[in-house]
Amino acid sequence: MSFFIAEAVAQTEGAAPPNAGFMNFVLLGGLFVFMYFVIIRPQRKRQKEHKSLVETLGKGDEVVLTSGMLGKITEVDENYITLNATNNVDLKFQKSSVHAVLPKGTIKSI
Known part of the structure; x- marks a missing residue:
């Protein structure tokens, strides 16, 4: 049994290459860059688009709500809209x- 332990100790000494710690940081940084371009950046882009959509809402716009309800905006407040269903x-x-904002006349055509 003692020869198994000696082999294990012999394998651990000097087994790691000298640049192993640096490569771990490179891989971790690469993972962060990948996550940024795949997840974070597209989500921020969608948030900006939705914010500009909400800011440009006006009276008379025909909209679809997240619940699927269609309607025409009759009043716009700072945080709320009044919708004529x-x-x-x-x-x-x-x-x-x-x-989303629909083209004019969409509700009448449905």
């Missing part, structure tokens, strides 16, 4: 719930 039915939603 059907005749005499006005609903108030947060601006952030707007998913």
Whole structure:
């Protein structure tokens, strides 16, 4: 049994190349760069696009909400919009719930 332990100790001494620590940092940095370009950067781009969409909302725009509801904006507040869903039915939603702005006349064609 003692010869197995001696082999294990003999293998651990000097087994790692001298640049192994540096290569670990390079791989860790490469992983961070990969995560930035694959996950973080596209998410920030989508956030900027949604923020500009919400800021440009105006009265008379036809929108789709994240819940799938269609409507025409009748009033725009700082944080809220009033949406005309059907005749005499006005609903108030947060601006952030707007998913997309539709071309004019889309609701009538549906």
